[in-house]
Amino acid sequence: MQTTDPRYAALFTPWKIGNVEIKNRIVMCPMGGTSLFGWFELGGCHFDKEAAKLFLERANNNVGLIIPGIAPLRDTFWGKWLWQNPKMFEELKVFMDEIHKTGAKLFVQLTAGMGRSWAITELVAPLHKNKFTRALIKPIIDTSHELASPSPQPSRWAHDIECPEMTVEQIHEIIEAFAKTAKLCRDAGVDGVEVHAVHEGYLLDQFAIEFFNKRTDDYGGSFENRYRFAVEVVKAIKEACGEDYPVSLRYSVESKMKGFCEGAMPGEQYTEVGRGMQESEKAAKYLQDAGYDMLNADNGTYDSWYWAHPPMYMPQNCNLEDVAHIKQFVDIPVVCAGRMEPDVGAEAVAAGKIDAVGVARQFLTDPEWVTKLIENRLEDIKPCIGCHAGCFNFSSSKGHANTQDLTDTMGLARCALNPETMQSKKYHIEPAKKAKKVAVIGGGIGGMEAALVCAKRGHSVTLYEKSDRLGGVFIAAAAPSFKEKDRALIAWYIRELAKHESITVKLNTEVTDVGALDADEVIVATGATAKRIPIPGAEKAVEAVDFLLGNKTVGKNVVVIGGGLTGCEIAYELYLQGKCPTIVEMQDDLITTKGICLANTSYLRDFFKTNKVPVFLETGVKEIGDGVITLVDKDGKASIISADSVILSVGYNPAPLTTKGVHVIGDAKAVGNLRTVIWGAWDVAMKL
Secondary structure, eight states: OOOSOGGGGGGGSOEEETTEEESSSEEEOOOTTOOTTOSSOTTOSOOOHHHHHHHHHHHTTTOSEEOOOOEESBOTTTTOBGGGOHHHHHHHHHHHHHHHHTTOEEEEEEEOOOGGGOOOBTTTHHHHHSHHHHHHHTTTOOHHHHHOBSSOEEOSSOTTSEEOBOOHHHHHHHHHHHHHHHHHHHHTTOOEEEEEEESBTOHHHHHHOTTTOOOOSTTSSSHHHHTHHHHHHHHHHHHHHOTTSOEEEEEESOOOEEETTEEOOTTOOOOOSSOOHHHHHHHHHHHHHHTOOEEEEEOOBGGGHHHHSOOTTSOTTTTHHHHHHHHTTOSSOEEEESSOOHHHHHHHHHTTSOSEEEEOTHHHHOTTHHHHHHTTOGGGSOOOOSOOTTTOOOOOOTTOSBOSOHHHHTSTTOOSSOTTTTOTTTSOOOOOSSOOEEEEEOOBHHHHHHHHHHHHTTOEEEEEOSSSSSBTTHHHHTOSTTOHHHHHHHHHHHHHHHHOTTEEEEOSOOOSOGGGSOOSEEEEOOOEEEOOOOSTTGGGSEEHHHHHTTSSOOOSEEEEEOOSHHHHHHHHHHHHTTOEEEEEOSSSSSOOOTTSOHHHHHHHHHHHHHTTOOEEOSEEEEEEOSSEEEEEETTSOEEEEEOSEEEEOOOEEEOOSOOTTSEEOGGGTSOOOHHHHHHHHHHHHTTO
8 A cells, every 4th residue: 555645655665684575664673472482470481372463453554664572582480492492393383374465574582691680579579589489499490590691690670689690501592492493483474584683781791891791702702703693603504594594683873871770861962882883884784794784773772771661752763863874884774663653764765774663662552553543643642741650661760670560571562542552352452332421521531531432332422521621631731831642642532532423522611419410320530639739838839730731830950749750850840941940759769669660760760860850758848938949868868958849749539539339440439540531431431
C-alpha cells in the first residue's frame, strides 16, 4: 500500500538488508516482553501465541519489518538453552508462513544477556545476597549467571550486589548458542536475526565499553579485544547460516554517560565515560566489516536509560542526529529509533540520512497506526504518551532494586492505554448478552474509556460531565509544555466518542442523585480531590491543579511541596519556564512510587542534579509564611527558605459521588495512574 500524503512517501519505498527486500521503511523495533519464545516465564521457553497474535495483527497492518523482543539464548528459569527446544521452532515455522502472507519480514532478536543491567527484583535480590539461598534457587534461577558481567562491578539495579565476572567458557557457550539458535531460526523461515546487543548497556555493550570492562584477557583492554565478543558472535552465525543470511546488530551510537548511574541531558556539554562518537565511528565500521548487515541504532545505556527508552520529557526524534552521523561511516543500512515522528523520519529517509524508521511502543498503543498513516487518518491514531506504565514499568529509587511486582516484571509489553495488547485473553470486546442503558458519571479518561467499551459491546451510553469539557483531571496533567502527546490523547478520546451514535455526552451537567437517572447500570468515575497538609499557612499554597490549569500564577522562586511524579513534573515545567523551583520531599528519594519506569524517573532526577535544582529529601514543612517557608529535616532541625510562591502536590483522595448500587472506577475507586484507570474501566465495562 502507498500513502496518499507526499510527506510520507519515502517511508513506503522498498529497501534491502543483504539480499532480503523489505517492502517499506517502517521497522517495528524489539521490546522486552514481545519475544516469540516467551519472556521470564516460570514454565520456561515456549512458542508464545500471545506475542504471535500481536505481530500478525501488526503485519496485517502494513509494517515492513518486525523484530520481536529479546529471546534469551538460555532460559531465565530452569536454564535450558533455546536450541534444545526443537518443537518451539516447528511452531515458529508455521507462524512465519502466516507472516509472509502479509508481505512483512521478521527478524528474531537473540540476546547474550543483561549482565549488570539485569533488573533484579526486590524479591530476588535478598535470595542472591545469601550464599545458601542463592545455591538453593540456582536450579530454578541462576542469578549469578544472569548477573555475570565482563568484570566484577555493582548491579545497576541493586548497588550493593557485585556482579560476578563472566568466564571465557561462558562466553564461548553463548557464542555457540547464537550460532545454533540462528540456524534453527533460518530453517524455520525467519528472514534474519538481530544480535542483542552492543546497545543500551547490555552484556555485549558492557564488554565493548572500557568503563565496564576491566578484563586483561582476550576479551578486554584494547579496542579489538573489547569488541571481540560481538565480532565472534556474528562470525559464528554466518558460519552456521551462510554469509547471505542477514544479521542485524542493535547498536547504541553514544552511551550518553557521565558516570555510574548518571546520564547526560540532551544538549549538555559533558565528558563521555562510555562510547563516544569518535570510538563509535570506528566501531560501526569495524562491526560492519566483521559481518553485520544492519545497525538498528539509538543511544544510551541503563545509566542514561532515557535515551534508549525516551519518556515524554525527551525531545522527539532525540537520537536522529547521532544515528544519521554514524551512517556516514558504514555502507550497510542504518535504522534510527527513539520517539521518531513519521514526517521527520520520512524526511530523513528521503535525504539519505537513515534507511528506515524504528518505532516501538506506538505499535502497542495502536496496532493499526501504519494503516491509518497510509490512509491519511492521522487524527485516528491513538498516541503513545511515553509513560512506560504498562510496557516497561521497572521502577527503582534510592537503596532499592527493581521494586516492581514480579507479575509486572513477567508481563512486559502491555500498554497502559490499550489493555488488549499482550492480554487479549483477559481484555477483549465481546457483544453484550443484553443491551442496556449505561450512565457514566465523570468525563475524565476513565469515564470516556468506560463509555467507549460499553458502546462497542452494544450498550447505549450517556456520559455526564459537570464541567464544560471532557478530560477531567487529565486536562491539568496534560498542561505542561512537554505533554503534547497527552493533549493529543484527550483530543483522540473526544473524537472517538463522537463516532458512536450510541454515546450521548452531556456537558455542564452535574449529577447529584444517581437514582434519578434513566439507566440500568451506573458507572461512577468522579475522580479524586487533592490532599491538604495541616500546617499553619497551608491556605497560602497554590494547588497543583490550579497551577497546571493556569488558574493561579506563581512568582520566580517557587517551592514545590511533594517530590512525587506530579511534583517533579511541575518543578521541571517551572524550570523550563525560566523560574527557580525547589522541591521538598519527605521520602529519601524523588518519585518512590512503584510502577513508574526508571527511564522516566532517572531523567527527572538527572535533570534536577545537572541543573542544580535544590532538592530537600527526608524533609517536612512546618509552616508557610509570607515569602518564606519553614522546613524540618529528619533530625527535627528547622530551617527557613525564601519563596515567592508555594505549590502543593502531596497526593489525592478518592472522591466517588456514591458507592451504593453503582460501579466505581478510576481514581474515584483508588488513586493510581492512567494504567489503573483504563484497565479498571475495562474490568467493569466488560462485565456489564
